[in-house]
Amino acid sequence: MTVIDARGLRKEFTVRVKTGRLRRERRVRAAVDGIDLRVERGEMLGYIGPNGAGKSTTLKMLTGVLMPSAGEVRVCGLRPVAQRTRLALRIGVVFGQRSQLWWDLPLRESFDLLRHVYRVPAAEHAARLRRCRDLLDLDGFLDVPVRQLSLGQRMRGELTAALLHGPEVLFLDEPTIGLDVVSRQAVRGFLGELGRAGDTTLVLTTHDLADIERLCRRLVVVDHGRVVHDGSIAQLHHRYGSRRLVVADLDAPMVEPPALPGARLHQVTADGRRLAYALESAGVAEVVAGLAGLASLRDISVVEPDIEEVVARLYRSPAENPAQDRTADERAAEDEAPAATA
Numbered sequence: 588m589t590v591i592d593a594r595g596l597r598k599e600f601t602v603r604v605k606t607g608r609l610r611r612e613r614r615v616r617a618a619v620d621g622i623d624l625r626v627e628r629g630e631m632l633g634y635i636g637p638n639g640a641g642k643s644t645t646l647k648m649l650t651g652v653l654m655p656s657a658g659e660v661r662v663c664g665l666r667p668v669a670q671r672t673r674l675a676l677r678i679g680v681v682f683g684q685r686s687q688l689w690w691d692l693p694l695r696e697s698f699d700l701l702r703h704v705y706r707v708p709a710a711e712h713a714a715r716l717r718r719c720r721d722l723l724d725l726d727g728f729l730d731v732p733v734r735q736l737s738l739g740q741r742m743r744g745e746l747t748a749a750l751l752h753g754p755e756v757l758f759l760d761e762p763t764i765g766l767d768v769v770s771r772q773a774v775r776g777f778l779g780e781l782g783r784a785g786d787t788t789l790v791l792t793t794h795d796l797a798d799i800e801r802l803c804r805r806l807v808v809v810d811h812g813r814v815v816h817d818g819s820i821a822q823l824h825h826r827y828g829s830r831r832l833v834v835a836d837l838d839a840p841m842v843e844p845p846a847l848p849g850a851r852l853h854q855v856t857a858d859g860r861r862l863a864y865a866l867e868s869a870g871v872a873e874v875v876a877g878l879a880g881l882a883s884l885r886d887i888s889v890v891e892p893d894i895e896e897v898v899a900r901l902y903r904s905p906a907e908n909p910a911q912d913r914t915a916d917e918r919a920a921e922d923e924a925p926a927a928t929a
């Protein structure tokens with residue numbers, strides 16, 4: 588079942604652009620420039636892109652905060668802006684910068700108020716809260732006013748608050764930003780559980796690619812308001828030719844590393860004791876067997892391709908991204924004059 592269906596989604600803002608020493612002109616800029624996105628129930632979607640790519644603007648249109656300038660969008664079959672109140676009962680939203688908790692109330696009371704706001708039956712609310720308390724380890728700070736919570740504690744509270752009414756789709760904008768290792772793991776673990784259960788669809792924007800690697804099977808990359816990749820992380824690696832590496836440490840140096848079928852020699856250390864082969868058509872076992880027949884192996888490891896590297900290449904690659912053909916002067920002028928009206 589399709590829960591998000593956006594076609595030709597576009598959002599324009601009017602910005603004031605510096606055109607001379609004292610002159611400024613108003614220009615229309617597309618923050619989101621024709622995005623098509625279909626998300627099925629239960630998917631875990633990573634929605635990423637460099638700063639200013641249009642991620643938050645997209646999320647705001649999907650959640651009914653911003654009216655699209657053009658395009659069609661349905662979330663849970665509803666028009667987000669026109670049917671915002673009905674939509675609010677079907678989605679949950681966690682925006683790292685904004686809180687839906689009451690600052691002066693203890694978490695427990697915020698959760699209770701939310702039960703009334705969303706009119707959730709008491710038993711359902713209690714069951715969901717119990718699950719969140721267990722998985723997010725809330726009990727140590729349930730009675731602490733929100734303003735006294737650490738960022739990690741508050742984020743765990745925000746996640747709970749977004750889920751107590753049992754939303755079908757959960758939108759998360761940078762949910763792990765600024766969290767320490769323990770809180771980040773707690774939040775990731777929780778989202779992973781939620782996704783595996785299969786009835787909540789997750790749409791996650793983050794600059795932390797480890798979040799994406801651990802949680803999302805599908806990755807949509809946007810740049811300058813357009814989709815530049817929509818597929819799995821493996822497909823992204825494939826597109827950029829990044830390969831898994833088999834790294835072999837040898838007992839004795841090898842002056843001439845052998846050619847192995849289905850693999851490409853990637854690196855040899857100066858002392859000739861470590862070789863790395865990039866897997867093309869061969870599997871790990873074939874490469875290891877090939878090497879073992881020619882040298883005495885001390886250690887073998889397999890290195891997965893680096894997602895940071897491949898995503899950085901995607902962000903940098905103008906040939907892949909026609910949206911980048913705005914001139915450098917135009918972009919520089921905008922950067923100097925960020926004043927804008929919606």
Ligand SMILES: Nc1ncnc2c1ncn2[C@@H]1O[C@H](COP(=O)(O)OP(=O)(O)OP(=O)(O)O)[C@@H](O)[C@H]1O
Nearest residue numbers: 600618637638639640641642643644645927928929
């Ligand atoms: N209210 C607004 N008025 C004018 N321009 C805006 C407004 N909101 C966003 N923009 C512009 O739209 C573009 C996309 O912004 P958006 O916040 O969606 O990017 P983002 O991908 O979420 O970035 P980040 O990763 O930095 O959060 C940016 O160039 C931004 O300056």
